[in-house]
Amino acid sequence: MLLELDAVTKEFPTRGGPPARIMDRVSLDVRAGEFMAVLGPSGCGKSTLLQMAAGLLPVTSGVVRVAGRPITAPPPEAVYVFQQYSRSLLPWRKVRDNVAFATEHRLGRKRAREAAEAPLEQVGLAGFGDHYPWQLSGGMQQRVAIARALAAEPALLLMDEPFSAVDALTRLDLHALVLEICTRRRLTVLLVTHDVEEAITLADRIALLTPRPTTVAEIIEVGIDRPRDPVATRELPRFLELRHALLDRLMTRHVA
Ligand SMILES: Nc1ncnc2c1ncn2[C@@H]1O[C@H](COP(=O)(O)OP(=O)(O)OP(=O)(O)O)[C@@H](O)[C@H]1O
């Protein structure tokens, strides 16, 4: 196991009252080389879960382990891609220097800038190194954030709804990109999303969360062969079957 959440519980203090328990003994194992999606309704605590997995937020009880070690701070293996790419890029740095930011503490500024070219090319942004983030479209900015994550050469990629703020076609392009890179580099990924189709398209397994206090309702094997094409995958009987079952579980139905 590369990442293990073992009976992780999270409470936040409330004004005057007892603490609010938003997560209740969540256990989750992510194997090395596996793509795991965490799927749950809005506000159920997905970002909180990922921040605890990243060592960015303390657990109330339980343990998070990376490569077998209990962690209380961000582990060197992991890189985190935030929900809001516009907040994660540094607007005063050119695209190349945003990507170099991931490695310059290790390589120094000059070598980090050189090393930024390959990941930029991988995400289809060769030639945009001298632009500023705000000169790019939303989808391109999210590509920069992904290039920066790749530049760090992480063993473990933690992504919080990284495609939710881009349009549907750009999202498909980014799905294809992530499928290709993750397969080629054998990255271990934990992706948080509320998008059922995204989870099925990308993941090997899907952890379905309940509303708060959040627990793991079920872990589902996707069982669709790789390499996957994000367009063709959508037409497979298995895709449709999973989409139906997951939407059924997630939707709150109101009978008139
Ligand atoms: N620092 C905090 N203090 C108090 N409550 C918090 C804190 N951070 C998050 N919460 C609460 O925990 C719950 C889960 O928040 P979280 O952002 O993890 O949900 P989410 O599933 O990522 O939501 P979304 O789908 O909107 O991104 C929310 O009700 C939120 O108000």
Ligand SMILES: [Mg+2]
């Ligand atoms: Mg969130």
